[in-house]
Amino acid sequence: MGSLSPLLRAGLSLLILPAVFAAPVAQDPAPVLVHARSPEGRAILLRLQFRKGLSAEGKALPRAFLAAGADPSGWVSFESLSPEGKRWALAALFPEDQWRQEEVRHTVRHPEVESVWTLAALFTGHGQNYDKVMAENPGLPEKLQEGDTWRIPRSLLSADLGGTGHRPDRTQPEDELDDEARVAAYRSLLSFGEDAQGKYAAYRMRKGEALYSSVVIRYTDRVDPRGVNELAERIANRNGIADVRGIQPGQLIKIPLTFLADPFQSEGSSGLAEEREVRAEVRRTVHVxxxxxxxxxxxxxxxxxxxxxxxxxxxxxxxxxxxxxxxxxxxxxxxxxxxxxxxxxxxxxxxxxxxxxxxxxxxxxxxxxxxxxxxxxxxxxxxxxxxxxxxxxxxxxxxxxxxxxxxxxxxxxxxxxxxxxxxxxxxxxxxxxxxxxxxxxxxxxxxxxxxxxxxxxxxxxxxxxxxxxxxxxxxxxxxxxxxxxxxxxxxxxxxxxxxxxxxxxxxxxxxxxxxxxxxxxxxxxxxxxxxxxxxxxxxxxxxxxxxxxxxxxxxxxxxxxx
Ligand SMILES: [Zn+2]
The missing domain is CATH 3.40.630.40 (Zn-dependent exopeptidases)
Incomplete structure (x- = not known):
């Protein structure tokens, strides 16, 4: 579909958006170059680029710093470094970081090119873990500021960095189902009720789930960044949640009925009736x-x-x-x-x-x-x-x-x-x-x-x-x-x-x-x-x-x- 208008972009909430939204098409900031030294004392240039991540000048890299099969000519990406090379590069780029037994404490040094996504990619091995990194640091603004200290627990660190090799965990039990069964399964996770603020469907958060994806994107028709964030905030307010990143597994989230997509509307609603009529038609329709x-x-x-x-x-x-x-x-x-x-x-x-x-x-x-x-x-x-x-x-x-x-x-x-x-x-x-x-x-x-x-x-x-x-x-x-x-x-x-x-x-x-x-x-x-x-x-x-x-x-x- 078409791009968001500049007006919509300007209205994007910083509350839970990763920094990838901060400057969608504006000119990228200049890369940060750091002069580092290999253990043998050879000069090696490190380069941290906005959105593109970290790379090291290949010609002086010790062989032990290269992953198997990596090409040492030109710039070598962080992903092509060996575990040893990765640990060296991070220590050289971020000398203030503290590598503790239970966690890494990362101090933001280059806020113009660092983002939560970049941190997730470098430390956990996958940018897709950005929401987990944010959840571990509920007090920090999502826009990185120089001197902020971000915690990355060992459980999130990539295997190369001595962690447990956390894979981006986005699978849910319903993922294997076809669409009709999947929607029915999602519906069965809701319970309907009413309180002083009106009628709602309640959803109990599961492990690894976030309000914007597992509630808003799943149960409503919103998928655009602004709509998702606005509704996540409204739902958070309705549930007395001050920070959506602090939501715990097992917490009950009440979703006002008016926001639900048709398949999740209450019994007797026209939206649900239409949904059922279409599903019946799908079952009746013979393949050509x-x-x-x-x-x-x-x-x-x-x-x-x-x-x-x-x-x-x-x-x-x-x-x-x-x-x-x-x-x-x-x-x-x-x-x-x-x-x-x-x-x-x-x-x-x-x-x-x-x-x-x-x-x-x-x-x-x-x-x-x-x-x-x-x-x-x-x-x-x-x-x-x-x-x-x-x-x-x-x-x-x-x-x-x-x-x-x-x-x-x-x-x-x-x-x-x-x-x-x-x-x-x-x-x-x-x-x-x-x-x-x-x-x-x-x-x-x-x-x-x-x-x-x-x-x-x-x-x-x-x-x-x-x-x-x-x-x-x-x-x-x-x-x-x-x-x-x-x-x-x-x-x-x-x-x-x-x-x-x-x-x-x-x-x-x-x-x-x-x-x-x-x-x-x-x-x-x-x-x-x-x-x-x-x-x-x-x-x-x-x-x-x-x-x-x-x-x-x-x-x-x-x-x-x-
Ligand atoms: Zn399009």
């Missing part, structure tokens, strides 16, 4: 079969943003080019390996439908492939290009129907990447929530840019049954896709990776490209969360993008098989 070569399947692939709109931005990358690259890989694999009929909604003229190994700068030109093509150059509002995508796709599906194509074998996929709360790392899939799809909708010519497709396909109408079927089929596909991603160890969103609504700033909606799509099956795939450093690193890696595309194609084949 097309054989391994996908013969007779019509697929339209969309890549979000492009041209003047580069989409979400964080950690040195931006949404448009990276999701375009994945979409192009999906396109190529489908063309090479299947008989499916494949079209794209958007093309980067300088590049065509090719994928790239390296993506250096945002592409400036993109066109929606209508007749004539519509340049995404900012001449018209970008809402036009968003609408033209579904208009074009629907037009392609209509001509497929006219040539006796099976309307049940139509698939629309839109690729995006998000900038969410960093705990929500991995892929998330949006399906069109039946209750948010309109019965009729038509675009005026001001919004269609007078393309030929708009004359035929700018109006849509959906019966109640079609809305339910649309959500049900899209949910079935999303389930198959998550399995394919999991099988290839591609991270997926914890808690609820399939969502049927976007909730932001008080509004609820389904993205337009899937809301108005006449395709039998449609999904908007958030490939990764750019705000999460590990996700951003994945997107930068062409091998990851290829693996991701292959998983999508595997999922499409599995979906059209009985």
């Amino acid at each position: 079969e097309a054989g391994p070569k996908l013969k007779g399947v019509r697929i339209v692939i969309d890549a979000g943003h492009g041209g003047v709109d580069s989409g979400a931005r964080a950690n040195g990358i931006w949404e448009s080019d990276f999701v375009y690259d994945i979409a192009m890989r999906v396109r190529r694999l489908l063309e090479q390996e299947t008989d499916a009929q494949v079209s794209s909604t958007i093309r980067y003229p300088g590049l065509g439908f090719k994928s790239r190994e390296e993506i250096r700068t945002p592409s400036q030109a993109a066109e929606i492939l209508t007749t004539p093509p519509f340049a995404v150059d900012g001449e018209s509002p970008s809402a036009v290009s968003v609408h033209l995508r579904w208009v074009l796709a629907n037009d392609l599906f209509a001509s497929f129907r006219r040539t006796k194509g099976d309307t049940q074998k139509t698939l629309f996929l839109s690729f995006h990447a998000d900038s969410l709360h960093p705990s929500a790392r991995g892929s998330m899939i949006y399906v069109p929530g039946a209750s948010l799809v309109p019965t009729t909708f038509g675009l005026g010519s001001a919004k269609t840019g007078h393309v030929a497709e708009a004359k035929r396909s700018a109006r849509v109408a959906f019966t109640g049954r079609e809305k339910l079927q649309g959500e049900a089929r899209s949910r079935q596909f999303s389930e198959v896709l998550l399995k394919a991603l999991q099988k290839d160890r591609i991270p997926i969103h914890p808690n609820r990776p399939i969502r049927n609504v976007i909730y932001r700033g008080g509004g609820r909606w389904v993205p337009a490209v899937i809301r108005y799509s006449t395709s039998a099956t449609k999904a908007l795939i958030e490939v990764a969360n750019l705000t999460n450093e590990d996700d951003a690193a994945n997107l930068k890696d062409p091998d990851f993008r290829e693996r991701y595309a292959a998983a999508v194609v595997n999922a499409i084949r599995a979906y059209y098989r009985k």
